[in-house]
Amino acid sequence: MIQIENVSKWYGGFRVLTECNMQVARGEVVVVCGPSGSGKSTLIKTVNGLEAVQQGDIRVDGMHVTGVSTDLRKVRSRTGMVFQSFELFAHLSVLENLCLAQKHVLKRSSDVSEHRAMQLLERVGLAAHRHKYPAALSGGQQQRVAIARALSMDPTVMLFDEPTSALDPEMVNEVLDVMTDLARDGMTMMVVTHEMGFAQRVADRVIFMDGGRILEDCAKSDFFGGGAERGERSRHFLSKILHH
Amino acid sequence: MPISRLHEIVAALPYLFETGMTFSLTLTALAAALGLMLGTLLALCRLSKSRLLSLPATLYVNGMRSVPLLLVIFWFYFLAPYIGAWIEHSPTPVQIGAYRSAVITFSLFESAYFCEIMRAGIASISRGQTHAALALGLTARQTMIMVVLPQALRNMTPALLTRVITLFQDTSLVYVLSMTDFFGAANDVASRDGSIVQMYLLAAVVYFAICFTASNFVKSFGTARHAH
Numbered sequence: 001m002i003q004i005e006n007v008s009k010w011y012g013g014f015r016v017l018t019e020c021n022m023q024v025a026r027g028e029v030v031v032v033c034g035p036s037g038s039g040k041s042t043l044i045k046t047v048n049g050l051e052a053v054q055q056g057d058i059r060v061d062g063m064h065v066t067g068v069s070t071d072l073r074k075v076r077s078r079t080g081m082v083f084q085s086f087e088l089f090a091h092l093s094v095l096e097n098l099c100l101a102q103k104h105v106l107k108r109s110s111d112v113s114e115h116r117a118m119q120l121l122e123r124v125g126l127a128a129h130r131h132k133y134p135a136a137l138s139g140g141q142q143q144r145v146a147i148a149r150a151l152s153m154d155p156t157v158m159l160f161d162e163p164t165s166a167l168d169p170e171m172v173n174e175v176l177d178v179m180t181d182l183a184r185d186g187m188t189m190m191v192v193t194h195e196m197g198f199a200q201r202v203a204d205r206v207i208f209m210d211g212g213r214i215l216e217d218c219a220k221s222d223f224f225g226g227g228a229e230r231g232e233r234s235r236h237f238l239s240k241i242l243h244h
Numbered sequence: 245m246p247i248s249r250l251h252e253i254v255a256a257l258p259y260l261f262e263t264g265m266t267f268s269l270t271l272t273a274l275a276a277a278l279g280l281m282l283g284t285l286l287a288l289c290r291l292s293k294s295r296l297l298s299l300p301a302t303l304y305v306n307g308m309r310s311v312p313l314l315l316v317i318f319w320f321y322f323l324a325p326y327i328g329a330w331i332e333h334s335p336t337p338v339q340i341g342a343y344r345s346a347v348i349t350f351s352l353f354e355s356a357y358f359c360e361i362m363r364a365g366i367a368s369i370s371r372g373q374t375h376a377a378l379a380l381g382l383t384a385r386q387t388m389i390m391v392v393l394p395q396a397l398r399n400m401t402p403a404l405l406t407r408v409i410t411l412f413q414d415t416s417l418v419y420v421l422s423m424t425d426f427f428g429a430a431n432d433v434a435s436r437d438g439s440i441v442q443m444y445l446l447a448a449v450v451y452f453a454i455c456f457t458a459s460n461f462v463k464s465f466g467t468a469r470h471a472h
Contacts (some may be wrong), residue, residue, distance in 0.1 A: 050375050077381030087376035092393045100390060101380035146376075153380060 001026045002047055003036055007056030009042065011244050015064040016051070018212045024157070029189045035237060036208035040192045041084075044210065045160050046080045047190065050073075061156050077105050082152030085160045086142040088134035090143040090205045094121065094145050095130040106153065113152075118147040126143040135219050140171030150242050151182075158182065176178075194241055200224055208234040253442060256433040260446075264429030268390055271425065272412045275350035279411075280404065282351060283358025283392065290363055300471030301359070308356035320349040342421040354411055361403045405462045409455050416451075418472055426450065 004023040009017040017039050024030045032040045042196075045051040046058060049065050049072045052236055058065040063075050088097050098117035102108045121127040124144040134142055150158060160179065164172045176198050183189055183202045193199070199206055199217070199220065206223040208216040209233070216223070216234050223230070224238075291303035308316070323346055328338030340348075369392045377387035397404075416427035424432065427447050434443035 038414035048379055050379060073381045073383065076379055079379070081376075081379040083372055084377060085370075085372055086370045087370075089373065089376070089391055089395070091398055101377075101382060104386055104390070149380070244301075 031203040037213040080155035157188040264426035278351035282355035286359035288364035365400035411431030
């Protein structure tokens with residue numbers, strides 16, 4: 001579903017990604033973790049072309065993201081993305097947030113858009129808040145709306161960029177529950193997160209990044225099993241975040 | 245003040261407001277609307293990566309903001325007929341009239357100020373909002389029109405309204421084109437009746453009342469939005 005092959009990226013002379021290779025198969029949940037500044041957020045943003053890459057190839061559902069002739073809009077309309085700081089549109093109500101792209105990208109009618117929006121708001125438990133503006137919602141509620149908004153495009157794959165990092169601790173679980181529910185439904189997911197509990201429960205594979213490189217890419221059981229073949233750096237990282 | 249004078253003032257009120265104030269408010273509204281549209285376009289040009297767009301816009305805005313409004317009013321009024329002739333390839337200057345000249349001048353002048361306000365407004369919208377809109381498949385243009393500009397406009401409403409209040413005061417300068425705005429009307433009556441002190445005082449009180457009320461409205465608007 002997602003193929004990242006030999007991807008490198010520079011900011012000027014500074015190399016942020018170095019020869020990254022990874023795949024996410026259909027229906028798979030892959031968690032990407034690593035210390036801050038390791039390039040994981042940059043990597044996930046290359047998948048839908050929000051960050052351009054200078055070298056390598058990225059394909060989503062068979063479509064090249066990196067080619068010059070690529071219709072990025074097509075890739076993006078099939079790729080849901082959830083951001084660390086929610087990024088709901090502050091001037092639109094919850095319902096309007098969910099309908100905007102359905103109407104203007106998928107060209108759905110108002111009725112169809114609203115019907116789909118309400119289905120998804122019910123799914124994330126926020127149908128009663130449909131007429132509120134984002135500022136009137138808690139962080140956890142905003143992030144659940146943001147997930148519903150991404151789902152409103154009926155994407156084939158969902159990208160999560162540290163979806164719980166900006167949340168107060170008591171709101172983390174309501175968001176993780178929605179994500180877990182989504183994973184159980186078979187959604188293909190790439191998740192950048194520090195939530196190792198979520199990784200342990202939901203992920204199929206865990207990828208560990210540091211210094212712009214993918215250092216490890218293994219099955220969840222291997223990653224948390226802590227086998228001798230595991231790298232020193234990821235074990236160190238894991239011991240720090242699990243015990244804090 | 246002799247009672248006869250008070251009577252004169254009351255008798256002049258319909259003229260002052262129906263002719264003078266109507267013109268002042270119409271000019272303010274037209275110049276604000278056109279200036280905001282042009283200013284927003286200028287802001288987009290200034291923020292554009294293309295030097296071909298950003299450089300002329302920057303020159304225009306800085307130029308306009310460096311000269312007195314009165315100068316622009318005179319310049320445009322006297323030069324516009326020749327510009328019109330040049331555009332229409334007419335051998336004689338094209339008369340465009342004081343009214344149109346005033347509307348165009350004020351719009352052009354205000355657009356430079358509105359541009360700077362809108363530029364700040366657009367810059368205040370985080371990159372994340374743009375990313376979120378693009379990630380949903382919206383085009384860059386749709387993102388600007390549907391996501392960034394509405395929020396920039398909303399954030400900048402107090403600054404824009406404050407600028408409109410200044411514009412309203414500045415419209416009294418059309419007096420130099422012999423046009424009858426509120427102040428011009430007061431001046432007419434003053435010279436007709438020899439009541440300069442009374443009419444100028446009245447004009448001052450009316451301008452003060454309108455602008456003071458309007459700025460309080462802007463202030464309360466700002467706080468109400470923050471409470472929300």
